[in-house]
Amino acid sequence: MAVKKPAAKSNVSAEELLGYYRDMLLIRRFEEKAGQLYGMGLIGGFCHLYIGQEAVVVGLEAAAKDGDKRITSYRDHGHMLACGMDPKGVMAELTGREGGYSKGKGGSMHMFSKEKHFYGGHGIVGAQVPLGAGLAFSDKYKGNDNVTFTYFGDGAANQGQVYETYNMAMLWDLPVVFVIENNKYAMGTSVQRATRSPSLWERGAAYGIKGEEVDGMDVLAVKAAGEKAVAHCRAGKGPYILEVMTYRYRGHSMSDPAKYRTRDEVQKMRSERDAIEHVRELLLQGKHASEDDLKNIDKEIKAVVNEAADFSKESPEPALEELWTDIYA
Amino acid sequence: MATEVLMPALSPTMEEGTLAKWLVKEGDTVASGDILAEIETDKATMEFEAVDEGVIGKILIEAGTEGVKVNTPIAVLVAEGEEVPAEGAKAETAPAPAALNDSEGKVAAPASAAPAPAAPKADTSPDWPEGTTMKTQTVREALRDAMAEEMRSSDEVFVMGEEVAEYQGAYKITQGLLDEFGARRVIDTPITEHGFAGIGVGAAFGGLRPIVEFMTFNFAMQAIDHIINSAAKTLYMSGGQMGCPIVFRGPNGAAARVGAQHSQCYAAWYAQIPGLKVVMPYSAADAKGLLKTAIRDPNPVIFLENEILYGRSFEVPALDDFTIPFGKAKIWREGSDVTIVSFGIGMTYALEAAERLAKDGISAEVIDLRTIRPMDTDAILASVMKTNRLITVEEGFPQGSVGNYITSVVMEQAFDYLDAPVINLAGKDVPMPYAANLEKLALVTTDEVVEAARKVTYR
Structure with a gap:
């Protein structure tokens, strides 16, 4: 993994740093719990966990303001928690219950929140990219300064519609931050086995779009890059690309035996580059928090996640009449 | 523990x-x-x-x-230092998974399986008040006027597509819109259907009301993922939160001599999708009234036009704001011997055939569906219960056609009223040939409608 620059540490308060720690830990614990519920048969179908990639969404949310929008693929639990959606509603959607964000009709890959400006949760690889540009189009049309964060993976980066979108986003100066979450594997295919392009963000140059590579295991580096990208968009200069180098610890989905990479590779990332451990060290070294403080946060987060899990089991399955609702507005 | x-x-x-x-x-x-x-x-x-x-x-x-x-x-x-509980003493386990089979076999019955209500009755209320002043307009002008009127009344409405602005529309449907509304609202796109369909859907999620023009629906196959997966399904997948008020419109079906890749009718394809509404007008008045309804509808609407019909003139009511509701068929001609159901350009053949049949003493009732989804099946059933014979006419391919669906509805709900097998007339089961003589053979014709009517009336 290329680490190009050290984290800009100066402009973050202890309180903010603690906030990032808390947000990343919530995602990790939530996802571990989701994995457990999947194992128990409470969550069905596809379930793509975000463990390892937490710094990406938490860093970018730190660069967002109220009114900004976000849209992503099917690996979406982290994005929802990071933008403030209720863990109970997310978990209950995973278990397919009435209390879920989509009343149990969407599942892990399809959740939305108008209130939090979260526009899904899309299951067709790359489809969220023009949709995100369309959201940015609506903001530009209305004349506000909102920005849309459009997340996609290294796999989606090879879809043609991404480049159709780059072209129009630049042509029309759309305020969209394209966030390529490069976790090195598109399901079981490594980036090197899918393209000869040395970097994915540089493909934007063909359309005149600026961008950069970011260390996605460093939440502060992500935040700094996010702020730069957002400022670019808000200034009316059009889109910006961030290729965030990250890593998922778990398989592509729950049913992935992960034979395309070694256990050592995963273990090395976990022990040397873990984003949560990194912030934990910053907090302890900077004396912004004590071991006890962090233990208390751990406890709080565990309680939140357990509450979400309990809710997701207790919430009833949707009423049978729900089969026939929400087809037309 | x-x-x-x-x-x-x-x-x-x-x-x-x-x-x-x-x-x-x-x-x-x-x-x-x-x-x-x-x-x-x-x-x-x-x-x-x-x-x-x-x-x-x-x-x-x-x-x-x-x-x-x-x-x-x-x-x-x-936990560290804790004893393993003795046999029999139950360790704490997470609750067993909910019985996921609870609901099996108890799925709510679809509306169509409900006990048959009162006899179906066609809604024959007039589309505009008696005595309304009429003016002659082409379908092309009617479509443009519909868009212009809706754009005047709401800033959220805009139109995007290839050549819609400076070129004034590949088929001149958007003529004059750029001059009146400017480049912010009349937007030329690059040739990139998949991409701009997705941007349109995203803009609709963002609160706008896009009209996306495809130069032909044949090109919309590049964009069909966004039409179906992104536009049609999101309301359901979001539990009712995220609607998608968007109109996809453009010419559909065969023009003349444009070959296999530019001649397909997509009515049956889109009609299959829950979450979409599908409109296919024949006359100028319907084109105008239905397009205005489409633009105001909070759901994704597929609006299938026809290049050959663009230049045809019809009487259009001279009203400030006139709309036609979805799901209401129009009876163009009343009759007692046979029902002919069609839509779009198929109506041309249906009406010509009815005229010829009348001369031979066969009275045909001609129904224009106008919207394929929702479909006014009551109008069809009421007519079949009167004439006891049914022919469907469309230009699309025969297998899995709109006519096939209509036939199944009639079989289920009016079987005892049928005095002859239903005939589905459609385009031939071949890619559209280029040669003039072969193209003629591939399309449905007035002769075929007349022949089918004779067959079902045994005359």
């Missing part, structure tokens, strides 16, 4: 598996994320990670055991 580690389900279909190998032993301390065991399913061997931290108190299922059912306790995790 002791926690039981349960045999996990590692895929959507796994019910049991082999506990191939333990990677920990009793007494080992484990942390969340540590690999505990390897589990074999019928598809793969997978690693199973710890979710909680603690000490492996007891291994309950030996390595190598086959056929271990999901959710069977396979080990007990205890």
Whole structure:
């Protein structure tokens, strides 16, 4: 993994740093719990966990303001928690219950929140990219300064519609931050086995779009890059690309035996580059928090996640009449 | 407190598996994320990670055991220094999964299976008041006026597509719109259907009301993923939160001599999709009134036009604001011997045939569906119950056609009224040929409609 620059540490308060720690830990614990519920048969179908990639969404949310929008693929639990959606509603959607964000009709890959400006949760690889540009189009049309964060993976980066979108986003100066979450594997295919392009963000140059590579295991580096990208968009200069180098610890989905990479590779990332451990060290070294403080946060987060899990089991399955609702507005 | 580690389900279909190998032993301390065991399913061997931290108190299922059912306790995790609970004393387990089969076999019945209501009755209320002043307009002008009127009344409405602005429309449907509304609202796109369809859907999620023009619906196949997966399904997938008020419009079906890739009718394809509304007007008045309804509708609407009809003139009511509701067929001609149901350009052949049949003393009732989804099946059923004979006419391919669906509805709900088998007239089951004589053969014709009417009336 290329680490190009050290984290800009100066402009973050202890309180903010603690906030990032808390947000990343919530995602990790939530996802571990989701994995457990999947194992128990409470969550069905596809379930793509975000463990390892937490710094990406938490860093970018730190660069967002109220009114900004976000849209992503099917690996979406982290994005929802990071933008403030209720863990109970997310978990209950995973278990397919009435209390879920989509009343149990969407599942892990399809959740939305108008209130939090979260526009899904899309299951067709790359489809969220023009949709995100369309959201940015609506903001530009209305004349506000909102920005849309459009997340996609290294796999989606090879879809043609991404480049159709780059072209129009630049042509029309759309305020969209394209966030390529490069976790090195598109399901079981490594980036090197899918393209000869040395970097994915540089493909934007063909359309005149600026961008950069970011260390996605460093939440502060992500935040700094996010702020730069957002400022670019808000200034009316059009889109910006961030290729965030990250890593998922778990398989592509729950049913992935992960034979395309070694256990050592995963273990090395976990022990040397873990984003949560990194912030934990910053907090302890900077004396912004004590071991006890962090233990208390751990406890709080565990309680939140357990509450979400309990809710997701207790919430009833949707009423049978729900089969026939929400087809037309 | 002791926690039981349960045999996990590692895929959507796994019910049991082999506990191939333990990677920990009793007494080992484990942390969340540590690999505990390897589990074999019928598809793969997978690693199973710890979710909680603690000490492996007891291994309950030996390595190598086959056929271990999901959710069977396979080990007990205890806290540092804690004893393994004695046999019989139940360790804490997470609650068993909810009975997912509760609802099986109790699925709510679809509306169509409900007890038959009163006899179907066609809504024959007039589309505009008696005595309304009429003006002659082409379908092309009517479509443009509909868009211009809706754009005047709402800033959220805009039109985008290839050549819609400066070129004034490939078929001149958007003529004059750029001059009146400017480049912010009349937007030329590059040739990039998949991309701009997606941007349009995103803009609709963002609160706008896009009209996306395809130069032809043949090109919309590049964009069909966004039409179906992104536009039509999102309201349902979001539990009713995220609507998509968008109109996809453009010419559909055969023009003349444009070959196989530019001649297909997509009515049956889109009509299959819950979440979409599908409109296919014939006359100028319907084109105008239905397009205005489409633009105001909070759902994605497929609006199928026809290049040959663009230049045809019809009487259009000279009203400031006139709309036609979806789901209301129009009876163009009343008759008693046979019902002919069609839509779009198929109406041309249906009406010509009815005229010729009348001269021979066969009275045909001609129904224009106008909207394929929702479909006014009441109008069809009421007519069939009167004439006892049915022909459907469309230009699309025959297998899985709109006519096939209409036939199934009539079979289910008016079987006893039929005095002859239903005939579905459609385009021939071949890609559209270029040669003039072959193209003629591939399309449905007035002669075929007349012949079918004679066949079902045994005359």
